[in-house]
Amino acid sequence: MSKAQIWTVVILGAFVILFIMQRILRKEETHPVMNNESSTTETYEDEGKLLIDRLNCVTCHGADLRGTPMGPTLYALSEHYDREQLINYLRNPADYVEEGRLKEFKEKYRSIMPSYGNQDVKDLGKISDYLLRLK
Ligand code: HEC
Structure with a gap:
């Protein structure tokens, strides 16, 4: 092979490698973007409701939050809690058991309310805002 031929092969090889790397990198980039799209296309009218579904509150309180044999209804909580109290309850339900x-x-119920003290207080606030609107 002449020098010119070797250079041609080297340059072509470099292009092929660049092309492949670009494909791989692009694939990695599109993944999070796709995830973002799928979560924003879910139309939740309320972030609190979204969090309630994400944290699986519905498993015990029911898909409509009106209660199951595992947990009580979450309607009419405003008769018993204000926003601050509800956030505190979610953070540490065990503190309230003596009431x-x-x-x-x-x-009455076959499970116990888990503590959500590990969640962001702002998120618990959004959950509380949503719950207090259920009359
Ligand atoms: C493992 C089942 C379970 C899960 C999951 C669960 N809960 Fe509960 N929850 C209960 C039970 C049972 C009670 C009744 C109190 C008790 O026995 O601990 C309760 C009580 C409550 C109360 C007090 C109701 C009242 O009338 O005073 C609120 C508010 C509440 N849960 C909200 C939530 C939210 C919000 C979530 C999700 C972030 C959630 N729960 C997840 C089982 C559950």
């Missing part, structure tokens, strides 16, 4: 109503719940 009358919740003591009865403990005997």
